[in-house]
Amino acid sequence: MKNANELFAALLELADDHLVLGHRLSEWCGHAPSLEEDLALPNLALDLLGTARELYASAGAIEGRGRCEDSLVFFRDEREFRNCLLVERPNGDFACTVLRQFYFSTFMKEYWRRAKMSASETIRGIAGRAANEASYHARYASEWTIRLGDGTRESRSRMDAAACELYRFTGELFLSSDAASACERDDLLPNRAAIRNEWLEASSRIIEAAGLDFPKEEFFLEGGRQGKHSECLGHLLAEMQYLQRSHPGAKW
């Protein structure tokens, strides 16, 4: 297969994004602000985990070295993870969780929609389901963004703080690694930079409807795609990988 190494690396980036954000959302299970949200957030987490599994399985098959989903998830170290920095941000308060989801899903909704036209049948298959899920996640986060921004003085100030704090991590969504760029040139994956305008339009519309100021930050943090993560990811992986590292091959 042409560009197999690049496609493997690019799928891994996508898979890591979905896995890490899914794990973050799952941390809310049993701790969400209401019973309704306690069902909703793990629901979203399971959607993301499902997409991650398909991506890992495809990546492993393309790599052809016999690595399955589990070996890619549990037996890679922090520096080998290629997720963007946004998804590893801690849950913080509910405003942070909502805004993180809002920024990410607004991007992924458009990304998966475009990926349905991929030259690869495997990617078209994954994108078909993921596009519906990302659309729902974007709507879920948008509705909360509007209500919390337009809610009480406290909810508004928390949303303002979260919108600014997390905005610095959104620049990385539009950057493609060398591997991803190669796949984009072959029409296997959608061009990330080209989604920027749609993302800005969609997200500023919702932020405005929420009565919040769209962040004006022009300095963006990056490094996740090169394996340079914030200290948050190590803690997340320690918890996620602990069991398989202590008891390799353990099964239910």
Added chain:
Amino acid sequence: MTESTPLWEVFIRPRNGLAHKHVGSLHAADAEMALQAARNAYTRRGEGNSIWVVASADIASTDPDRNAEDFEPALSKVYRHPTFYNIPDGVENL
């Protein structure tokens, strides 16, 4: 949150052509959020393809104290069930 947010009744239609059926209730700030919460709470296993939510406060209900006068008269009137007709031979779809 749940003390100040309104209660909603959730109705789900399992398939096209069937009626929406009451499945439970939940708390949400407004109708849109109630639909969202209903989707997450009640349709995770493919239970339906349409959701209605109605503010519980908007539902009028019979008074349980008047159950005797409202419903008991019907219990003694078996002739209201169409079980006393003889169905002619040869009628298949009745």
